[in-house]
Amino acid sequence: MADTSLPEAMADAARTRGWRDRAILLVMFAAAAALPLIADAAGFPATTGIATQIACLAIAAASLNLILGHGGMVSFGHAAYFGLGGYAVGILWEHFRLGEPIFGLIPGSNQLLVTLPAAMLVAGLAALVIGALSLRTSGISFIMITLAFAQMVFFLFVGLKQYGGDDGLVVRRRNLVPGLDLREPAQMYWLCLGLLALWLWVLHRIVRSRFGRVLEGIRQSERRMAAIGIATYRYKLVAFVISGVGCGLAGALMVNYLRFASPEMMSWQRSGELMLMVILGGLGTTLGPVLGAGALVGLEYTLGGITEHWQFILGPILVLIVLFARGGLMSLLGYGRGRG
Amino acid sequence: MDAAVAEPVLEARGLIKRFGGLTATDDVTLDVRAGELHALIGPNGAGKTTLIGQLTGELRPDAGQVIFRGEDITRLSTAARVKRGLVRSFQIVQLLDDDSALANVALAVQARLGHSFRFFRRASTDDALTGPARRILAEVGFDAARVELRTGDLSHGERKVLELAVALAAEPQLLLLDEPMAGLGPSESLRMTETLRALKGRIPILLIEHDMDAVFALADRISVLVYGRVIASGEPAAIRADPAVQEAYLAEEAG
Numbered sequence: 001m002a003d004t005s006l007p008e009a010m011a012d013a014a015r016t017r018g019w020r021d022r023a024i025l026l027v028m029f030a031a032a033a034a035l036p037l038i039a040d041a042a043g044f045p046a047t048t049g050i051a052t053q054i055a056c057l058a059i060a061a062a063s064l065n066l067i068l069g070h071g072g073m074v075s076f077g078h079a080a081y082f083g084l085g086g087y088a089v090g091i092l093w094e095h096f097r098l099g100e101p102i103f104g105l106i107p108g109s110n111q112l113l114v115t116l117p118a119a120m121l122v123a124g125l126a127a128l129v130i131g132a133l134s135l136r137t138s139g140i141s142f143i144m145i146t147l148a149f150a151q152m153v154f155f156l157f158v159g160l161k162q163y164g165g166d167d168g169l170v171v172r173r174r175n176l177v178p179g180l181d182l183r184e185p186a187q188m189y190w191l192c193l194g195l196l197a198l199w200l201w202v203l204h205r206i207v208r209s210r211f212g213r214v215l216e217g218i219r220q221s222e223r224r225m226a227a228i229g230i231a232t233y234r235y236k237l238v239a240f241v242i243s244g245v246g247c248g249l250a251g252a253l254m255v256n257y258l259r260f261a262s263p264e265m266m267s268w269q270r271s272g273e274l275m276l277m278v279i280l281g282g283l284g285t286t287l288g289p290v291l292g293a294g295a296l297v298g299l300e301y302t303l304g305g306i307t308e309h310w311q312f313i314l315g316p317i318l319v320l321i322v323l324f325a326r327g328g329l330m331s332l333l334g335y336g337r338g339r340g
Numbered sequence: 341m342d343a344a345v346a347e348p349v350l351e352a353r354g355l356i357k358r359f360g361g362l363t364a365t366d367d368v369t370l371d372v373r374a375g376e377l378h379a380l381i382g383p384n385g386a387g388k389t390t391l392i393g394q395l396t397g398e399l400r401p402d403a404g405q406v407i408f409r410g411e412d413i414t415r416l417s418t419a420a421r422v423k424r425g426l427v428r429s430f431q432i433v434q435l436l437d438d439d440s441a442l443a444n445v446a447l448a449v450q451a452r453l454g455h456s457f458r459f460f461r462r463a464s465t466d467d468a469l470t471g472p473a474r475r476i477l478a479e480v481g482f483d484a485a486r487v488e489l490r491t492g493d494l495s496h497g498e499r500k501v502l503e504l505a506v507a508l509a510a511e512p513q514l515l516l517l518d519e520p521m522a523g524l525g526p527s528e529s530l531r532m533t534e535t536l537r538a539l540k541g542r543i544p545i546l547l548i549e550h551d552m553d554a555v556f557a558l559a560d561r562i563s564v565l566v567y568g569r570v571i572a573s574g575e576p577a578a579i580r581a582d583p584a585v586q587e588a589y590l591a592e593e594a595g
Contacts, residue, residue, distance in 0.1 A: 042357075045581070049513065060408050062581060070357070106505040155385075203460075205459065205460050206459050206460075208462045208463060208464065209458055209459045209460055209461055209462065209463055210450055210456040210459075210461070210463045210466075211456055211457060211458055212463070213446075213447050213450060213456070213463045213464075214450075214451075214456045216436065217436055217447055218440070220434060220437060220438060220439070221434050221435070223430075223434050224434040224435065224436065224506075225416065225419075225451075226417070226418040226419045226508065227396075227421050227428060227430070227434065227507075227510075228422060228427075228429070228447065228448040228451040228509070228510050229420075229422030229423045229451045229452065229510055230451045230456070231368040231417065231419040231420070232419075232420055233457065235457075238457065263538075270451075308558070337438060
C-alpha cells in the first residue's frame with residue numbers, strides 16, 4: 001500500500017475531533033457535577049431533584065439504546081426491568097423494616113451495596129427469561145411479545161397486596177451507603193450522576209468491542225451475520241440481559257430517590273417514554289439517551305408548569321423533532337450514529 | 341487437472357423442494373470437486389435461488405441430502421455450515437452499509453476467529469482483525485485508499501467486490517458465488533472474471549451466473565438447471581453443443 005495519505009489524514013481528523021470531544025465531555029461533566037451548588041445559589045433547589053430523576057432515566061434509556069439503537073431490537077417492555085429493579089429495593093426495605101426474611105430465607109436490607117446488585121440481578125434474570133422467549137421472534141411479533149411480558153409483570157405487582165398492590169410500596173428512608181448520606185439531595189444526585197457516567201463508559205466500551213461489532217451487524221443485516229458464521233441468538237440474548245441489568249440499576253436508584261415503588265414504574269407508558277428518550281436523543285449514540293431523558297423530563301416540567309394539558313404541546317414538539325431531526329438531538333448537534 | 345477422480349467437496353443428493361403445487365427443485369443431484377470451478381446456469385425461474393437456499397441452509401429440502409466434506413449437513417443452520425467452510429456470496433449484496441468496507445471484512449475475520457463475547461477491547465483498532473482484512477481487500481483488488489469509506493457510499497462494482505472479500509474472509513473450503521457479475525459493467529465484469537480466475541484451483545467454487553462469457557471462460561464443468569431439473573452436466577464444450585440446452589436458452593430468448 002503505497003498511498004496511505006487519505007486514511008492517515010482521516011485518522012488525524014478523527015484524533016483532533018476526539019480530543020475536542022473529550023474536552024467538551026469534561027466540561028459537561030463538571031457542569032453537571034456543579035449543578036446542585038448552582039441550583040442552591042440561584043434559589044432553585046428543586047432542580048437537583050429533577051436532575052436526579054433525569055440521571056436515573058438516562059441510565060435506563062442508555063441501557064435500552066444498547067439493544068434498540070445498536071442491536072435493532074425494538075423492546076416495548078423495558079419498563080418491566082426498571083420496575084423490577086425498583087421493587088427489589090422496595091421489597092428488601094419492607095423485609096428489613098419488618099425484620100422477617102423473604103420466603104423465610106433472604107434477609108431484608110437497607111444497604112445500597114446490597115440492594116443495587118440485588119436489583120441488577122433480579123432485572124437481569126427477568127431479562128434472561130423474557131429475552132430467551134421473545135428473541136425467538138422478530139419484527140412486530142417481538143415488539144408485541146416484549147410488551148405482553150411487561151404487562152404480565154405489571155399486573156403481577158398490581159396483584160401483590162403484600163407489597164401494596166397498585167398503591168405502591170413506601171420506602172421510608174433511602175438506603176445507606178458508607179461515605180455518603182443519601183438524605184442529602186446533592187449526595188443522592190452525585191451518586192446517580194457518577195453511576196450514569198460509569199454506566200455510559202461501560203456501554204461505550206461494549207459498543208466498540210467485538211461484541212458490539214456483532215450487535216451492530218445484527219441491526220444492519222442479520223442475514224449477513226449468519227452468512228459469516230455467526231449464530232445471532234446468543235449475542236442478542238446477552239445484549240438483552242445487559243440492557244435489562246442497566247434498567248434494573250436505574251429503577252433501584254429511582255426508588256431510592258422517590259422513596260416509593262409502584263406498578264406505574266412498569267407501565268407500558270413508561271416503556272414508551274424510554275423508547276422516546278432514545279429516539280429523541282439519537283439512536284445508537286452514547287450521549288443521545290441522556291439528552292433525550294433530559295429533554296423529555298425538562299419539557300414535562302416546564303410545559304406542566306404552563307398548562308395541565310401539557311401533553312397537547314409535548315406531542316407536536318416530539319413529532320417535529322422526529323420528522324426534522326432524523327438521528328435525534330445528537331444529529332442536531334452534529335453527531336451522527338457511532339460518533340459521540 | 342483430472343476432475344473425474346478428484347474428491348467431491350460438496351454434494352447435493354436427490355434434493356426436492358416444493359412450494360404448494362410447484363416443484364422448484366426436482367430431484368437435483370450435483371457435486372463440486374476439489375480444485376474445481378463448477379458453474380450452474382439456467383434461465384430465469386429455473387430454481388437456482390431455491391437450490392442455493394438449500395445448500396446454504398436458508399431453506400430445508402423436502403427430500404434429499406446435502407453432503408459437505410463427507411458430513412451430512414442437511415439439517416445444519418446457515419451459521420453452522422459457514423463454520424465448516426461452506427461460504428456464500430449474495431447476488432443482492434448483504435453488507436453493513438453504515439460501516440466501512442474495512443469494518444465489513446474485519447467483522448467476517450472476527451467471526452472466523454471464534455466467539456465474539458469480548459466486551460472491552462476496541463475492535464476497530466485491533467490488528468488481528470484489520471490486518472487480515474486489509475490483506476483480503478488487496479487480494480480482490482479493492483482500492484486501498486477507499487477501504488475506510490462508508491459501504492453505503494461505494495459504487496455498485498465496489499460493493500460486489502466487497503461482497504466477495506467478506507466471503508473470502510470467512511476462509512471458505514468451498515465458495516458458493518451467487519451471480520457475482522450481476523449489474524457490473526463490461527470492464528468490471530472482466531476484472532471480476534480475473535479475480536475469480538486467481539481464486540480458481542485454490543478454493544473449489546460453485547458459480548451461479550448469467551454472464552455466459554464469464555461462465556465459459558472460467559468453468560471446468562457446467563450444469564444446466566431448467567424447471568428445477570438438471571438437464572445437462574458436463575464440460576463447457578459438451579454443454580455448448582447440447583441440443584436440450586440450446587433449446588432451453590432459445591426458448592427463453594424467444595419468450
